[in-house]
Amino acid sequence: MDFPQAEYETRLTLAQQAMAAAGMDALFINTEAEFRYFSGFRSLFWQSPTRPWYLILPRRGDPIAVVPEIGAPVLARGWIRDIRPWPSPAEHDDGVSLLADAMSKFATIGMAMGRESHLRMPLNDFHALTCKNFVDASPLLAALRFVKSPAEIALHAKICTIASDAFDRVPHILRAGMAMETLFRHFKIALLEAGAEDVPYLVGGRGPLGYDDVISPPDNTPIQGGDVVMMDTGATLKGTFCDFDRNFALGYAADAVKRTHETLWRATEAGLAAARPGATCADLFHAMANVIGDGGGNVGRMGHGLGLQLTETPSIIHWDRTVLREGAVITLEPSMAVKGGGMLVHEENIVITDGPPRLLTRRAPRELPIIAIN
Amino acid sequence: MDFPQAEYETRLTLAQQAMAAAGMDALFINTEAEFRYFSGFRSLFWQSPTRPWYLILPRRGDPIAVVPEIGAPVLARGWIRDIRPWPSPAEHDDGVSLLADAMSKFATIGMAMGRESHLRMPLNDFHALTCKNFVDASPLLAALRFVKSPAEIALHAKICTIASDAFDRVPHILRAGMAMETLFRHFKIALLEAGAEDVPYLVGGRGPLGYDDVISPPDNTPIQGGDVVMMDTGATLKGTFCDFDRNFALGYAADAVKRTHETLWRATEAGLAAARPGATCADLFHAMANVIGDGGGNVGRMGHGLGLQLTETPSIIHWDRTVLREGAVITLEPSMAVKGGGMLVHEENIVITDGPPRLLTRRAPRELPIIAIN
Numbered sequence: 001m002d003f004p005q006a007e008y009e010t011r012l013t014l015a016q017q018a019m020a021a022a023g024m025d026a027l028f029i030n031t032e033a034e035f036r037y038f039s040g041f042r043s044l045f046w047q048s049p050t051r052p053w054y055l056i057l058p059r060r061g062d063p064i065a066v067v068p069e070i071g072a073p074v075l076a077r078g079w080i081r082d083i084r085p086w087p088s089p090a091e092h093d094d095g096v097s098l099l100a101d102a103m104s105k106f107a108t109i110g111m112a113m114g115r116e117s118h119l120r121m122p123l124n125d126f127h128a129l130t131c132k133n134f135v136d137a138s139p140l141l142a143a144l145r146f147v148k149s150p151a152e153i154a155l156h157a158k159i160c161t162i163a164s165d166a167f168d169r170v171p172h173i174l175r176a177g178m179a180m181e182t183l184f185r186h187f188k189i190a191l192l193e194a195g196a197e198d199v200p201y202l203v204g205g206r207g208p209l210g211y212d213d214v215i216s217p218p219d220n221t222p223i224q225g226g227d228v229v230m231m232d233t234g235a236t237l238k239g240t241f242c243d244f245d246r247n248f249a250l251g252y253a254a255d256a257v258k259r260t261h262e263t264l265w266r267a268t269e270a271g272l273a274a275a276r277p278g279a280t281c282a283d284l285f286h287a288m289a290n291v292i293g294d295g296g297g298n299v300g301r302m303g304h305g306l307g308l309q310l311t312e313t314p315s316i317i318h319w320d321r322t323v324l325r326e327g328a329v330i331t332l333e334p335s336m337a338v339k340g341g342g343m344l345v346h347e348e349n350i351v352i353t354d355g356p357p358r359l360l361t362r363r364a365p366r367e368l369p370i371i372a373i374n
Numbered sequence: 375m376d377f378p379q380a381e382y383e384t385r386l387t388l389a390q391q392a393m394a395a396a397g398m399d400a401l402f403i404n405t406e407a408e409f410r411y412f413s414g415f416r417s418l419f420w421q422s423p424t425r426p427w428y429l430i431l432p433r434r435g436d437p438i439a440v441v442p443e444i445g446a447p448v449l450a451r452g453w454i455r456d457i458r459p460w461p462s463p464a465e466h467d468d469g470v471s472l473l474a475d476a477m478s479k480f481a482t483i484g485m486a487m488g489r490e491s492h493l494r495m496p497l498n499d500f501h502a503l504t505c506k507n508f509v510d511a512s513p514l515l516a517a518l519r520f521v522k523s524p525a526e527i528a529l530h531a532k533i534c535t536i537a538s539d540a541f542d543r544v545p546h547i548l549r550a551g552m553a554m555e556t557l558f559r560h561f562k563i564a565l566l567e568a569g570a571e572d573v574p575y576l577v578g579g580r581g582p583l584g585y586d587d588v589i590s591p592p593d594n595t596p597i598q599g600g601d602v603v604m605m606d607t608g609a610t611l612k613g614t615f616c617d618f619d620r621n622f623a624l625g626y627a628a629d630a631v632k633r634t635h636e637t638l639w640r641a642t643e644a645g646l647a648a649a650r651p652g653a654t655c656a657d658l659f660h661a662m663a664n665v666i667g668d669g670g671g672n673v674g675r676m677g678h679g680l681g682l683q684l685t686e687t688p689s690i691i692h693w694d695r696t697v698l699r700e701g702a703v704i705t706l707e708p709s710m711a712v713k714g715g716g717m718l719v720h721e722e723n724i725v726i727t728d729g730p731p732r733l734l735t736r737r738a739p740r741e742l743p744i745i746a747i748n
Contacts, residue, residue, distance in 0.1 A: 042591055043577070043589045043590065043591060044574070044575050044576065044577055044589075044591065045577065045589035047574055047575045047608060047683070047684045047685075048678075048683070048684050048685040049490045049491075049492065049683060049685065049686075050490050050678065050685050050687075050689070068674070069674060070587070070588070070589060070674060071587075071589060073586055073587050074586075074587045074589060074590055087674050088674060089489070089490075089674065089675065089689050089691065091693035091694075094489070111497075112496075112497075113496055113497040113498045114496055114498050115463070115468070115496060116423045116424050116463075116496070117423075117496045117497065118423065118492060118493060118494045118495065118496070119492060119493040119497055120492045121492065122486075122487055122488055122489060122490070122491045122492070122512075123485075123487040123491070123493055124487045124488050124510060136498060138496075181571065184571075185566050185571070188566055188572075189563050189566050189567065192559050192562055192563050192566075193563065197555070197558075197559070198562075198573075199572075200418070200421055200574070201418050201421045202418065203417065203418055203419065212447055213444070213445075213447050213448045214444070215417045215418075215419035215444060215445065215448060216417065216448055217416055217417060217418065234421060300442070300443060300444060300461050300462065300463065301463065304422075304424065309421070309422070309423060310421040310422050311421075311422035311423065311424050312423075313424075315424070315463050317463065319465035320465075
């Protein structure tokens with residue numbers, strides 16, 4: 001397990017208190033991040049869609065794991081004692097009877113049904129469950145996961161430092177004529193060499209007046225003098241994410257790009273100044289939006305929660321009234337159109353404290369860094 | 375897009391023929407692999423659970439994409455013309471009305487509800503859809519994706535060669551005293567250096583008599599002389615996977631391990647001999663199981679489909695009567711207990727042809743490779 005057992009026991013206790021307050025008799029978990037959050041079971045095996053994994057957290061008592069046989073010995077090395085395996089994949093009844101049995105003594109079962117949630121099991125199997133009294137536990141789960149423990153924050157800090165080190169290597173990697181996909185490959189290697197365990201996320205863009213989108217995979221067109229190049233990475237350590245980007249210009253940059261970069265830097269400063277316990281995500285959004293004016297990009301929000309997933313609730317957006325709390329780890333991610341061109345995006349990762357937020361990322365420079373063409 | 379437009383048009387045509395035969399008026403797609411399969415839109419942005427992405431394939435006419443604004447410009451560079459964006463994440467109605475409208479003219483809508491399927495949208499939003507006549511399209515989608523085109527097979531071949539090259543580097547990487555997590559990091563770098571675009575999957579195990587499981591992340595205990603070390607990787611090129619493992623012993627190996635390795639090699643040979651069009655997955659399973667006898671490991675199946683995902687249907691298992699077809703890409707993955715110890719697993723990737731299968735991976739050696747301790 002990635003944390004001491006006490007960490008998982010605390011998570012369970014807090015979940016049980018929240019269940020009691022919400023009138024739920026149990027929580028039903030079927031997605032990777034939530035399964036890991038409560039069980040401590042981390043495996044890339046979730047990449048395979050073949051087998052479902054289930055966890056029941058009762059309001060009182062111990063968690064029940066209903067899992068494929070292939071995972072039972074691994075799970076047994078952790079802290080869950082009640083493990084009910086079956087030989088998956090099964091032709092008929094792929095864990096459904098076992099799951100229904102584990103649920104049978106609970107009247108009202110909470111599960112994630114709301115914002116950002118998914119159902120990681122076949123709908124046919126979900127419909128076959130005899131319990132029909134499922135209620136939405138998405139807000140409950142989001143609130144639990146929003147505030148991180150000191151041990152979680154330490155992991156975030158470490159992976160942010162690793163990725164900051166890797167970004168510091170970019171001036172030694174990026175060369176004129178290099179294809180974006182070559183740059184991505186070299187940057188992933190730099191992240192791994194700097195100590196990242198994995199690089200589940202790397203997107204980016206380039207262009208003389210910014211980039212057209214922020215979610216593309218790299219292409220094989222060469223990076224040219226005057227391009228601004230952005231890479232945005234979610235690297236991990238023990239399954240804990242960083243999520244931030246950096247911009248670099250090759251050789252020189254258009255004035256509009258330089259000005260936009262500096263405006264985004266100031267928007268982030270405004271976000272840092274507003275990021276206090278008690279402020280809402282909407283407050284944070286407006287603090288940054290006020291600096292940007294009406295030149296926003298098309299990303300729709302200016303940051304989000306961060307943790308076991310690249311993005312977690314809440315959203316730094318005008319309608320999200322989630323109140324920031326000490327220990328919350330979030331990203332500040334203002335974006336802005338470049339006059340006559342594409343867009344630029346900045347991103348930093350912070351943790352909310354009782355004073356100014358703690359920067360987990362090495363702060364981007366105010367001026368757009370320009371890499372010399374050799 | 376990763377393939378010429380004609381490839382996607384063919385996929386749509388075949389899907390439309392299958393819909394007609396099954397009496398479906400449209401297909402509803404909400405998961406990453408299926409969305410990419412039909413639209414050509416590939417992005418790691420699916421790592422973020424925040425935004426849903428929807429695709430409707432009508433039985434006649436053009437696909438309709440209902441997608442977050444952030445993805446619309448990227449999607450528009452592909453072949454889908456009918457793109458209906460909304461500003462996601464939205465406080466209310468996160469694409470649901472747009473989706474319901476796009477569905478409104480279809481009476482019977484197929485969607486994946488069966489084996490290996492998930493619902494990548496909030497249950498609350500799914501329940502809010504007015505169309506209630508959803509039928510299970512899992513078998514239809516599985517059949518379409520089972521057989522690969524020459525262009526897909528070429529990508530599989532390329533990533534399998536890249537990963538084979540990286541495995542050939544392991545004797546130069548693995549050292550006594552190295553922690554598994556260090557080995558994993560170096561091996562990921564070797565994969566990227568060999569030309570892999572990404573390494574979404576790497577698991578493994580070690581021990582003097584095999585390993586206890588095949589899905590664990592690496593730990594920081596040192597690899598010792600006499601250990602057999604296994605790494606199993608799913609690396610990608612244009613989002614297309616390889617999925618195979620290799621075993622190495624450090625310095626020397628127990629006779630039981632050597633014998634098990636050789637038995638698994640022979641089991642794979644039997645699988646290769648049985649892998650012909652017309653044979654079933656069950657036939658393939660029994661061909662390998664007969665060599666292994668009653669010493670099977672606990673993996674439960676001996677291979678699976680391979681493609682846009684690390685594992686796809688079907689399963690090479692005693693109950694799966696899926697008939698192998700020319701162009702199907704599958705893994706052969708026999709596993710076996712080591713007498714008095716853990717287990718070993720072998721894995722190769724092949725494509726079914728009208729003659730003997732074509733090996734995509736560089737065949738593992740019959741004898742367990744032993745890396746000298748320097």
